[in-house]
Amino acid sequence: MPEPTAGARTHRLRVVEVIAETADAYSLVLRTPPESTGRFAYRPGQFLTLKLPGAGGEAVARCYSLASSPHTGEPLKVTVKRVAGGYGSNWVCDRVVAGDELEVLPPAGTFTPSDLDADLLLVAGGSGITPVLSITKSALARGGGRVTLLYANRDETSVIFRDELRELSEEHPDRLLAIHWLESLQGLPVADRLSAALAPYADREVFVCGPGPMMDSAEQCLRALGTPGGRIHRERFFSLSGDVFDAPAPAPAAGECGPVEGGSTVEVELDGETRTAVWPPGTPLLDVLLAAGVEAPYSCREGACSACTCRVVAGEVKMLRNEILDDQDIAEGYVLACQAVPLTDEVEITYS
Ligand SMILES: Cc1cc2nc3c(=O)[nH]c(=O)nc-3n(C[C@H](O)[C@H](O)[C@H](O)COP(=O)(O)OP(=O)(O)OC[C@H]3O[C@@H](n4cnc5c(N)ncnc54)[C@H](O)[C@@H]3O)c2cc1C
Ligand code: FES
Structure with missing residues (x-):
């Protein structure tokens, strides 16, 4: 191969x-x-x-x-x-x-718990179960907390991973509670109907993935129950547009470290290597890194997918566009390299 x-x-x-x-x-x-x-x-x-x-x-x-x-x-x-x-x-x-x-x-992606030992509330709808199942299995295998999963589907025949979830519940009866919500029986999972099911777990870290209206309902319900916005993580499914696989054109005035008027200096740690580059004002970090030959990860280049997420260790940047990182991610220093431009003369970034 x-x-x-x-x-x-x-x-x-x-x-x-x-x-x-x-x-x-x-x-x-x-x-x-x-x-x-x-x-x-x-x-x-x-x-x-x-x-x-x-x-x-x-x-x-x-x-x-x-x-x-x-x-x-x-x-x-x-x-x-x-x-x-x-x-x-x-x-x-x-x-x-x-x-x-x-x-x-x-x-790639940031829809991932920072602590697998924490008690988690997971809310999934339809194909939104995929990342949520990965989190469920990981928390049960590696962590020590309790997991409650509310999983909404149209009807019984559309429940993906039904058998796997039943087996996990049988293996971990004290740690996993899987609540199935079938629209055919219970109606749409709108905020006021979800409240009774979610209320006992509203103090947990929450991960929500599913159709937009379902995620909105879950968030509205949880906020009404007092869950801080920073604890509610959402994964939005959408289709990328354009060819994200082509190598991009090099950024102007970018290159290895050296004094360039008006440019900041960025030190980047990626895959165990530390590289330094000049970061011209207004130029996205990703463009600078790719032009400098650094194999930085990316996908959409539109601030929408989180494939390029990295973390600011020192200095300040601002994002031109952000449709994916939530308040908690930003508070923890995460930024989208495809949208980050420098605000300070020196910036340190890590991808680890
Ligand atoms: C981080 C992430 C994770 C994801 N994970 C999953 C997953 O685990 N499982 C999964 O199934 N999906 C997942 N998705 C969604 C997936 O990437 C696709 O968006 C999904 O499969 C639909 O793609 P498609 O090409 O079939 O539809 P598209 O061709 O993109 O069409 C989507 C909708 O738009 C309509 N449409 C298309 N073109 C037009 C047009 N010109 N005018 C009007 N309407 C139009 C179509 O009829 C359709 O209803 C994920 C997305 C993201 C961003
Ligand atoms: S590459 Fe998709 S958000 Fe940056």
Whole structure:
């Protein structure tokens, strides 16, 4: 299996199994080639970006959360649910078979608990279960806290991972409580209806993933119950636009360290190496790093996916756009490299 060619950012992963989870959701079990294994270490809740061939031969990028856990020894697994009229999800569900190779960007994302020992409240709707299942399994395998999962679906036939969740509940009766919410029986999970189910757990760290209106209802309900906004983490599913796989044009006036008028200096720690570069005012950090030959991670370059997230250790930056990091992430120093511009002369950044 070849390493990605110079400048290419994807790795080729073998599909070893395709599992029909429900009538319209399929899991792909993926094998990482030995030379790429290190790049595919991940945290529970993170996602992969798949490179799919578009109808006109162009590359189409689609993100899929890992439903597997990095703490149980299982292989990488993503789960794709068909979207009516959608290109990528139907392409995957119709075309991908065991033995295929897919081009994939390494794991990314910030929808991940900082402490697996904490008690957690997880709220999922439909295919939003994928990152939430990874967090559930990881907390049970690695942590010591209790996990309550409220999982909303249209009806019984659309519940992805029903058997796996039942087995986990049987294995961990004192730690996992899985509450199924079926719209066919209980109606839509709107805020006032959710209140009784969520109230006992409203003091926990909360992770919510599902359709937009369901996430809004859960957040509205939790805020009314007194959960601080900073404790409510949301993962929004959307389709990337454009070709995120092409190497970007180098940024002007960027390069290795040296005095450049009006430029800041940035020291970046990534993959165990520390590099220094000049950071021109108004230029996104990601552009500076890529132009300096640093293999910094990214996907959308629009401030929407969190693949480029890094942390400010010293100095100050501002983000031009941010559609993904929440108040808690920002308070902890996380920024999007594709949107970060410098405010101080010296800035230190880490990707660890
Ligand atoms: C971090 C992240 C994690 C994700 N994880 C998962 C996951 O685990 N599982 C999962 O199933 N999905 C996941 N997604 C969503 C996934 O990336 C795709 O967005 C989803 O599969 C739909 O893609 P699609 O190509 O099928 O639909 P698209 O082709 O993008 O279409 C989406 C919708 O828009 C409509 N549409 C498309 N083009 C037009 C147009 N020109 N005019 C009007 N309407 C149009 C379509 O009819 C469809 O209803 C995730 C997304 C993100 C960002
Ligand atoms: S690359 Fe998507 S937010 Fe920066």
